[in-house]
Amino acid sequence: MLIGPPGAGKTRLGKRVARILRTDFIDTDRRIVAQHGPIAQIFGEQGEVAFRRFEREVVAQALTERAVVSLGGGAVLDRDTQRELARLRVALITVSPEAVEARIAGSKRPLVADGIASWSALVEARRETYERLATRTWDTSHRPIEHIAAEIAAWVEAPVLTEEAP
Ligand SMILES: Nc1ncnc2c1ncn2[C@@H]1O[C@H](COP(=O)(O)OP(=O)(O)O)[C@@H](O)[C@H]1O
Ligand SMILES: O=C(O)C1=C[C@@H](OP(=O)(O)O)[C@@H](O)[C@H](O)C1
Ligand SMILES: [Mg+2]
Numbered sequence: 521m522l523i524g525p526p527g528a529g530k531t532r533l534g535k536r537v538a539r540i541l542r543t544d545f546i547d548t549d550r551r552i553v554a555q556h557g558p559i560a561q562i563f564g565e566q567g568e569v570a571f572r573r574f575e576r577e578v579v580a581q582a583l584t585e586r587a588v589v590s591l592g593g594g595a596v597l598d599r600d601t602q603r604e605l606a607r608l609r610v611a612l613i614t615v616s617p618e619a620v621e622a623r624i625a626g627s628k629r630p631l632v633a634d635g636i637a638s639w640s641a642l643v644e645a646r647r648e649t650y651e652r653l654a655t656r657t658w659d660t661s662h663r664p665i666e667h668i669a670a671e672i673a674a675w676v677e678a679p680v681l682t683e684e685a686p
Contacts, residue, residue: 521583521605522672523650524613525643526593526632527623529660529668533613534590536669541676544587548595551578563630576601583608588676593642594631596649605653611672612654619661 522530522537531547538545549559552574556562562571576598582589583604595601615623621636632639651657656675658668 521608521610522588522590522613523596523605523610523653524593525615525620525646525650526629526639527620527627528593528613528615529665530590530593530613532665533658533660533669533672534588536665537672537676538588540669540673541588544585546582546585546587546589548575548578548582548589549592551582552592558628560628560630568631572598580604594646596646596653602649602653609676610653610655611675612650612657614650614657614659614661616659616661 522534524530531549534547535545552562552571553559555578556574559571562574572594575592575595579589579591579595579598579601582591583601591601596605617636617640620639624632624636624639627633631642658672660668
């Protein structure tokens with residue numbers, strides 16, 4: 521499971537990790553779009569509450585599947601999702617404001633459409649939740665995606681016991 525702020529690289533990284541591990545890949549946003557239409561349109565026409573409801577349904581299903589799952593940045597706000605993630609191996613993907621600025625410029629993400637100030641406020645409000653749920657953290661600000669994906673794949677493949685050993 522990959523969690524973290526918008527623009528951190530969850531979708532691209534998750535896809536690569538799944539390719540390395542030869543397993544299925546699920547991007548929760550992609551499933552929402554397939555079922556309900558473009559994200560900006562859902563936010564615009566039905567509002568964030570409706571989007572979060574669709575998101576929770578898709579996440580609940582995805583967490584039961586054997587796959588690498590990249591969650592939308594705000595999916596961790598749901599209490600049931602938080603409870604379920606607490607039992608899983610969760611990679612927190614982070615990025616600095618400086619590095620994310622170019623990535624989110626002109627993007628279709630409704631909550632950060634007006635720029636880095638709203639991105640920073642959103643990340644600050646979620647920081648504690650992201651950190652609490654994370655088993656390990658990778659920062660994508662200064663490193664190529666291939667290297668990070670290889671590390672995450674190796675970590676996913678390692679037996680859980682090595683992590684839990686003292
Ligand atoms: N390690 C990286 N270095 C540079 N750019 C990256 C990196 N990871 C992702 N990006 C770019 O950042 C943008 C957001 O990536 P995406 O995977 O959609 O993030 P998220 O799913 O976390 O919102 C994309 O344009 C992607 O090409
Ligand atoms: O952080 C958020 O609340 C959101 C992040 C987006 O996904 P990414 O984190 O993949 O950009 C998408 O789910 C939607 O625009 C809301
Ligand atoms: Mg994404």
